Amino acid sequence: MSERIPATNIPVKDRGSDAAPSGIFPRSFKGFYRNLRIAGGTLLFGLYFATVWLTWEGRQAVLWDISNRQFHIFGATFWPQDLTLLTAGLVICAFGLFFITVLAGRIWCGYSCPQSMWTWLFLWVERMTEGDRNQRMRLAQAPWSLNKVLKRSQKHTLWLLISLLTGLTFVGYFTPIRPLVADLLTFSSGASAAFWVFFFTAATYINAGWLREKVCLHMCPYGRFQSVMIDDDSLVISYDANRGDPRGHRKRTVSPASQGLGDCIDCYQCVQVCPTGIDIRDGLQIDCIGCAACIDACDSIMDRMGYDRGLIRYASQRQLSGGPMRLFRPRMVGYAAVLVTMIGALVWGVANRPMVALEVAKDRSLFRYNDVGQIENSYRLKLLNKAPEARQFELSAIGLDGLTLEAPETLTLDGGETRELAVVVSAPPESLDDVSSDVHFVVADLDNPDHRDERRSAFTGPAF
Template sequence: MSETIPVHLLPATPTAGKARKTPAQTGEPIHTRSFTGRFRNWRLAVAGSLAVLFFGTSWLNMEGRQAVLWDLGERKFHVFNATFWPQDLTLLSALLIISAFALFAVTVYAGRIWCGYACPQSTWTWAFMWAEKVTEGDRLQRIKLDKAPWSFNKLAKRTAKHGLWLAMSLATGIAFIGYFVPVRELTADILTGQWFTASAFWVFFIGLFTYGNAGWLREKVCVHMCPYARFQAVMYDKDTLAVSYNPTRGENRGSRKKEEDYQAKGLGDCVDCYLCVQVCPTGIDIRDGLQIDCIGCAACIDACDSVMDKMDYPRGLISYASERTLAGEAAPRFRPRLLGYVTAVILMCGALAFTVYDRELTAVNVIKDRTLYRKNSEGHIVNVYRLKLMNKTHEAAHYHIALRQPDDGGLQLQRQYRITLASGEIVDLPVSVVQQNGSLYQGAIPFTFVVQNNADGKALAEGSSTFVFPTR
């Protein structure tokens, strides 16, 4: 019986057939070959939906304004019918923490599946590769074009490719900045040549960034620049699904005729066709084992499955497999680490949803005046406060101020305080409170300012403070 080799201990060189260097090893440009398959369809569906969301969401309007807009000038962030303010930035921090935990959970379960299917760098790289194919042809034609001397044909193809890349980059720049500046005005400005504005600068900056990353740097970003690529390796355990070649089944690799009894010749299922390397966007050979360059896109699975189909061998020589299942062991029913991450994500999502639902749309902050107290002309003690009031709704609101105090507190507002605030407006409202009746309290009375809706008296926000007396 052949010995089972853990995937991370796979030999770096083939055990049969002529060893070939991969583009990742030689540093040659990577020209991927076209392929089809179920994982490619999944990637198209996931990445395509995310791209549609990215390009489309900023064009949605609601209540006469852009539905999703981070309005930096007005310092408010609209997400459909909710408006968030700088004071709500803790919610954004919470969202980032949840996203990080969700990424940990996904990584523990299925390795770099995020990189292969949803990461913008991969998505745009696949889109740029598609543009390359449309303008310069498939893999062999592109390799030939690379080697050919400059001619009108080569110049025309290269111009078309870079033109398409630049158009895609510009569209990306407009879509991205369109979440910070109203996208309709921005697009009109760019298309009418108003390029010397701050918004246009950022559109071109993001466009150039996209062109460089997806057009030129591509896999180098994933391999050398992305921090996730560095730390994800430590999150793998023996049950993490990773794109893996099964050496027990595949080796010894080597070419053969379809009808041949290859096992009698000591060969495994790998026909050494090199297709898995030719489709790989990072130019590696998955048969060399788990590598940091692998973005888990499963292109090699699709390519290899098509070869297995042609040879009438079972699919899955390359597959999503864990180190444990590859070693022939059963996968555990429970994975405490994964369960912990998933539970944490669910709990945090619930807490965040409740916080967003329950957040106050009127904010009040009470600051006591530095002068502890004074006496008015009638000899009553007066305390002065500053109420920092904010209207976080997206329309004007009318408020009045009331007090809640102990039954025998005897506190009264010096006058009626009614105020109207525009959407997002913040005011500092000085408020005087008088103690009319003399107090049973010694030193201080705790009480609460209640901000009420002017129309129906509904309490919208509260802020606590104390009323201070002279010591006797």
């Protein structure tokens, strides 16, 4: 009979049982991790809202120009032909998330996830307009009045303003932000741009203002698969039951040991500050987003009681069981090695990517004989100069003896220019071994021959 994995049943609690029926009302708190999150969030918000307004050589510094199929990142311009680099970047992000999860659980969710960051911002607005936890609970339960309408109106007005700025900024990364703002202010923007600004405004308002923790609990898959990624050495937010239990209220001047109690005074501050409303003392749960609010709240209570901090802290299951902390372990080293290798490969790929792209399409006609008895095939070539400045290129064809390409010897393309050419390739009949033979078209930068692109095509002839 197969061995079963032991499980602990945690009773489902009514997260809003001590509050109004409308949901969770996190209490305000202070502490190291709150300050760390504010500093990191300020930096991330600053990057998000400010970067879109930066200029670089007369254009927007960061812009995914879909209509022109260009992606500008300061001095570099990427094209659809560079899709492998984008794919590599996404894979790096995935392995980075795996690595950080093995190291410290859902720390990404607590400190960097856009859903969490905007939810914290909306909660701050809610506290500024409606008061702290108890005041918001009373307001939610109170009947509608002028005071309630005014406070709710202030809150939702600020929420909508933040959402509008968020949606406008997001669309500004795909459509030049300055013309977009001018067109919206003069009601002359296109229907597509106006729709997407409205869409992302509504998405921000609904997700951060109304859904909040429901996105983390029911919509985000990350919490579901983190349990298979962490191990006994992952640093996760943990309650030290050996130190804290048995729980119970007591006076500050009374030693807990004399009453047979642990350090936990059962104040529920850790529950009241949690944005998802869980009790971390029940153990690690998929609902925990790793924000460390419970650590700050518990540390403040420990300071007030004169106890040591760390009753709730970042700790591994091995540490809680009395074992040593193991940072370097096979899974961690493996993810780190793959991550470093892929970052190095991406940097090398960006630095050495060819600044020219070539596409080849063979004409539908099979072949023909020219005046000197050679076999001709026709092709349509598309050349793209991916550099921001004008470059000179040489075009050639190889693969068959006596192969001749009727095309300009050199081509000058402006920065970002795409040019289509109709070319003819001829070869003597005796150089063909089959009905179809491979030929290769090569385009190379005259100033830097390493920047080249090569494409294979078919050269057809008669059956001998």
